[in-house]
Amino acid sequence: GENVEQHPSTLSVQEGDSAVIKCTYSDSASNYFPWYKQELGKRPQLIIDIRSNVGEKKDQRIAVTLNKTAKHFSLHITETQPEDSAVYFCAASKGSNYQLIWGAGTKLIIKP
Amino acid sequence: NAGVMQNPRHLVRRRGQEARLRCSPMKGHSHVYWYRQLPEEGLKFMVYLQKENIIDESGMPKERFSAEFPKEGPSILRIQQVVRGDSAAYFCASSLGLIENTGELFFGEGSRLTVL
Numbered sequence: 001g002e003n004v005e006q007h008p009s010t011l012s013v014q015e016g017d018s019a020v021i022k023c024t025y026s027d028s029a030s031n032y033f034p035w036y037k038q039e040l041g042k043r044p045q046l047i048i049d050i051r052s053n054v055g056e057k058k059d060q061r062i063a064v065t066l067n068k069t070a071k072h073f074s075l076h077i078t079e080t081q082p083e084d085s086a087v088y089f090c091a092a093s094k095g096s097n098y099q100l101i102w103g104a105g106t107k108l109i110i111k112p
Numbered sequence: 113n114a115g116v117m118q119n120p121r122h123l124v125r126r127r128g129q130e131a132r133l134r135c136s137p138m139k140g141h142s143h144v145y146w147y148r149q150l151p152e153e154g155l156k157f158m159v160y161l162q163k164e165n166i167i168d169e170s171g172m173p174k175e176r177f178s179a180e181f182p183k184e185g186p187s188i189l190r191i192q193q194v195v196r197g198d199s200a201a202y203f204c205a206s207s208l209g210l211i212e213n214t215g216e217l218f219f220g221e222g223s224r225l226t227v228l
Binding site: 042089 | 157
């Protein structure tokens with residue numbers, strides 16, 4: 001079945017530096033890839049998503065890139081700020097289905 | 113729009129009791145998903161429902177767990193005869209339509225179940 005692997009599990013970066021989180025998926029039919037941010041004790045919230053007909057999408061300091069051939073996608077956060085500290089989850093749609101397959105999450109720590 | 117509403121936010125039960133978690137999706141949303149999250153872990157899919165129908169319950173344990181989404185009222189996740197291992201945060205999410213078409217899942221704040 002579909003599997004999504006996410007790396008690293010923990011990422012610590014200096015405030016102002018960039019952070020990159022990578023995910024790989026197994027089902028070549030997957031066509032929707034969202035990223036969710038979950039702050040401590042809060043609910044997950046969508047921060048950016050990308051569909052398979054696009055290679056890159058950007059929204060201010062965050063961007064997502066997709067390599068369909070290699071079946072991986074990445075989240076890029078530039079000029080990191082303390083409020084970026086959270087757990088980030090990637091996910092991939094299960095082909096022509098309704099379900100998202102989730103990565104295990106990356107805990108991003110922004111060091112002052 | 114009040115968003116996805118879950119209650120109770122915190123629930124404490126003793127082993128063997130029943131836990132009922134409720135979820136009201138966003139207005140106009142007819143797709144509801146339940147997820148379970150253990151501390152420091154990711155989201156584990158449990159069940160996907162539409163009004164009066166269970167579409168996929170492949171992530172839900174076969175025993176003690178059940179879910180419903182009646183024509184009227186909230187979706188209910190029911191855990192019978194709870195055990196300590198059921199202690200977790202249970203998140204409900206809703207979407208307007210199929211994920212691939214409408215994208216975003218909107219999550220509730222979660223219900224945190226503690227089994228003593």
